Amino acid sequence: MMARIQSLRARLMLWLALALAVVWTLASLLAYGAVKNAVGTLFDSQQSLLARQLLSGQVKGVDARLEEPPAPLPSAKRLLAKDARGGIDSDALAFAVFDRDGRMLWNDGAEGHHLTFAPGARGFVNQNEQHGHHAWRVLYMASEDGATIVAVGQEIEHRRDAVRAVVLAQLWPWLAALFALLALTWGVIGAQTRSLRGVARELMQRAADDDTPIAPERVTLEVRPVIEALNALRARTRALIAHTRRFTADAAHELRSPLAALRVQAEVAQLAAHDAAARQHALTQLIGGIDRATRLVEQLLALSRLDPMNALPDAQKLDWPQLLQSALRDAQPAAQANGITLALEEAEAEVAAGASGALPATGNATLLALLLRNLLDNAVRYTPAGGRVTLRRDARGLAVEDDGPGVAPEYLARIHERFFRPPGQSQSGSGLGLSIARRVAELHGLELTLENRAGGGFRAAVRKAR
Amino acid sequence: MRILLIEDDPMIGDGLRAGLTQLGFTVDWFRDGATGFAALASAPYDAVVLDLGLPARDGLDVLAQWRAQGRDEPVLILTARDTLDDRLQGLHGGADDYLCKPFALAEVAARLQALIRRRHGRVTPVLRHGAIALDPAARAVTRAGQIVDLTGREIALLELFMNAPGRVLPRALLEEKLYGWGDEVDSNTIEVYIHHLRRKLGSGVIRTLRGVGYALGDADDCGENAADAGAAS
Numbered sequence: 001m002m003a004r005i006q007s008l009r010a011r012l013m014l015w016l017a018l019a020l021a022v023v024w025t026l027a028s029l030l031a032y033g034a035v036k037n038a039v040g041t042l043f044d045s046q047q048s049l050l051a052r053q054l055l056s057g058q059v060k061g062v063d064a065r066l067e068e069p070p071a072p073l074p075s076a077k078r079l080l081a082k083d084a085r086g087g088i089d090s091d092a093l094a095f096a097v098f099d100r101d102g103r104m105l106w107n108d109g110a111e112g113h114h115l116t117f118a119p120g121a122r123g124f125v126n127q128n129e130q131h132g133h134h135a136w137r138v139l140y141m142a143s144e145d146g147a148t149i150v151a152v153g154q155e156i157e158h159r160r161d162a163v164r165a166v167v168l169a170q171l172w173p174w175l176a177a178l179f180a181l182l183a184l185t186w187g188v189i190g191a192q193t194r195s196l197r198g199v200a201r202e203l204m205q206r207a208a209d210d211d212t213p214i215a216p217e218r219v220t221l222e223v224r225p226v227i228e229a230l231n232a233l234r235a236r237t238r239a240l241i242a243h244t245r246r247f248t249a250d251a252a253h254e255l256r257s258p259l260a261a262l263r264v265q266a267e268v269a270q271l272a273a274h275d276a277a278a279r280q281h282a283l284t285q286l287i288g289g290i291d292r293a294t295r296l297v298e299q300l301l302a303l304s305r306l307d308p309m310n311a312l313p314d315a316q317k318l319d320w321p322q323l324l325q326s327a328l329r330d331a332q333p334a335a336q337a338n339g340i341t342l343a344l345e346e347a348e349a350e351v352a353a354g355a356s357g358a359l360p361a362t363g364n365a366t367l368l369a370l371l372l373r374n375l376l377d378n379a380v381r382y383t384p385a386g387g388r389v390t391l392r393r394d395a396r397g398l399a400v401e402d403d404g405p406g407v408a409p410e411y412l413a414r415i416h417e418r419f420f421r422p423p424g425q426s427q428s429g430s431g432l433g434l435s436i437a438r439r440v441a442e443l444h445g446l447e448l449t450l451e452n453r454a455g456g457g458f459r460a461a462v463r464k465a466r
Numbered sequence: 467m468r469i470l471l472i473e474d475d476p477m478i479g480d481g482l483r484a485g486l487t488q489l490g491f492t493v494d495w496f497r498d499g500a501t502g503f504a505a506l507a508s509a510p511y512d513a514v515v516l517d518l519g520l521p522a523r524d525g526l527d528v529l530a531q532w533r534a535q536g537r538d539e540p541v542l543i544l545t546a547r548d549t550l551d552d553r554l555q556g557l558h559g560g561a562d563d564y565l566c567k568p569f570a571l572a573e574v575a576a577r578l579q580a581l582i583r584r585r586h587g588r589v590t591p592v593l594r595h596g597a598i599a600l601d602p603a604a605r606a607v608t609r610a611g612q613i614v615d616l617t618g619r620e621i622a623l624l625e626l627f628m629n630a631p632g633r634v635l636p637r638a639l640l641e642e643k644l645y646g647w648g649d650e651v652d653s654n655t656i657e658v659y660i661h662h663l664r665r666k667l668g669s670g671v672i673r674t675l676r677g678v679g680y681a682l683g684d685a686d687d688c689g690e691n692a693a694d695a696g697a698a699s
Contacts, residue, residue: 260567264481267571
């Protein structure tokens with residue numbers, strides 16, 4: 001049931017009320033015991049005082065030899081005016097005087113009449129309720145000569161009422177304290193949650209792109225971790241949104257540019273109907289544009305096939321030297337056309353031992369060829385004529401190095417992002433090559449690191465993933 | 467009309483230059499923001515076509531600095547960035563128009579014509595002077611309703627005069643407007659084109675002010691030789 005109460009305020013108040021009720025009950029039980037003892041002592045003393053008084057001289061005169069028993073005590077109603085009677089309860093205390101044979105010599109004229117003689121009884125006796133009479137506590141006291149026996153009784157109910165009255169009397173302060181406490185709690189929690197509600201209201205009204213953090217000092221210490229976590233979450237969300245925005249902008253650029261090129265060149269070919277040279281130029285450009293768009297589509301397809309893979313398909317034993325040779329052979333025509341020297345450098349010891357070093361012994365040769373082609377293709381594209389591209393294999397893995405201009409430091413962190421291409425490429429590319437290479441490397445338990453070389457140029461290294 | 471084109475994509479840049487040239491513009495093409503920025507001050511351009519993702523300097527940055535320097539050439543942004551934010555940023559950044567890739571060449575040309583027209587304070591697309599009418603979009607010239615056969619350069623030259631009626635245009639300015647970077651200019655080509663215009667449209671169409679330059683002739687002179695001049699104007 002507690003779980004259903006959502007409000008902190010209601011929950012706290014309910015618990016407070018329950019706790020106070022329990023404490024009050026316990027306190028009342030303790031008080032009941034203590035008050036009962038005290039009231040018992042008080043009334044017992046009173047009974048004994050009255051009994052001794054009755055046995056003293058005055059009562060001695062009440063004698064068995066008397067023909068007429070003395071008149072009962074006059075009623076208090078007759079002796080006292082109504083407003084002077086105080087809290088007298090005439091049933092509270094009663095007495096009777098007996099002779100040694102049990103004849104009632106005298107009583108108080110009211111309840112004492114009902115007190116019974118018990119031949120051997122001396123001291124306090126509790127008499128249970130019987131014959132329509134209430135339960136009484138009776139003190140039997142005999143005179144020293146044993147001729148007169150006095151019984152002083154008190155209704156037990158009267159004692160209980162006194163105890164109950166004392167115990168119940170403290171209920172009201174407790175109840176008052178309970179309600180005061182609940183009201184105070186209500187107020188304090190309300191004041192504390194107001195700042196929270198203020199923050200909530202502000203967040204609701206905020207513009208989606210307003211990313212100023214919420215000051216944690218505005219709320220109480222207990223709620224601060226929530227606000228701080230909220231701020232941290234906003235920061236992370238902001239970074240994610242920025243990343244997504246960049247991705248869509250880059251993707252839009254890379255997907256639209258080839259189409260824009262195709263369209264503009266087609267229109268030029270159309271316009272230049274009478275200018276054979278201009279038309280020929282436009283058509284050549286158009287074919288180049290179609291090649292570029294085709295390559296983009298192929299790269300996209302390759303990536304879309306790689307993306308859902310979580311295990312390597314068709315892993316087979318790899319012949320690395322053959323794989324590298326063949327990748328180099330494939331890159332040769334493009335390198336030659338751009339006046340770039342392609343070289344393969346293998347650490348002697350590695351090759352002699354036939355060991356694969358950091359590179360896996362099994363894998364998918366087709367995918368690895370795709371990785372090598374993309375890395376070599378990148379290197380060849382961005383190395384100026386006369387440059388050199390080296391495919392290096394050593395104990396740490398393999399690397400494609402060039403002596404081109406490298407990548408500006410501000411773009412280095414982003415070149416692995418899909419569709420991102422540092423602005424101002426004279427070379428057309430898909431912006432996906434490195435993503436493809438990285439994905440293939442991951443599937444083989446390898447890691448692609450991209451860096452500018454200390455001596456100038458760029459290095460794409462494939463190493464064992466840590 | 468001389469256009470400054472700043473575009474880093476080789477194929478798009480090549481196509482725009484070839485296409486706009488076919489459509490009667492003189493186009494200078496730069497591939498990066500830094501040289502493109504400097505180029506605007508070096509020749510009397512009528513409009514700028516600006517890509518945004520540029521090497522060396524971002525297009526918006528280039529634009530902001532031109533505007534800060536007080537340059538008022540109309541700028542048409544041509545980019546693959548197509549979100550509302552991007553377009554707003556471009557227009558608030560001082561661009562006069564915004565076109566997303568891929569685009570139609572004819573639309574680029576039409577928007578450039580419109581920007582240039584507005585800059586000269588005109589609202590109608592067709593230029594008129596007496597009986598002569600020039601439609602910049604169709605690259606066609608009529609005289610008293612009859613089509614006059616002019617070459618692209620002749621139309622471009624006539625367009626310069628008709629865009630600035632009453633103004634004297636020095637020969638150097640005419641050359642700069644008609645020829646882009648790398649075009650060979652013979653010392654007397656302008657005279658040759660003016661000669662052709664006078665032959666085809668009547669001798670009064672262009673006045674020579676010796677030692678100063680050339681200006682459009684009186685509107686009356688341009689209609690005088692035509693039989694139905696009154697009806698045409």
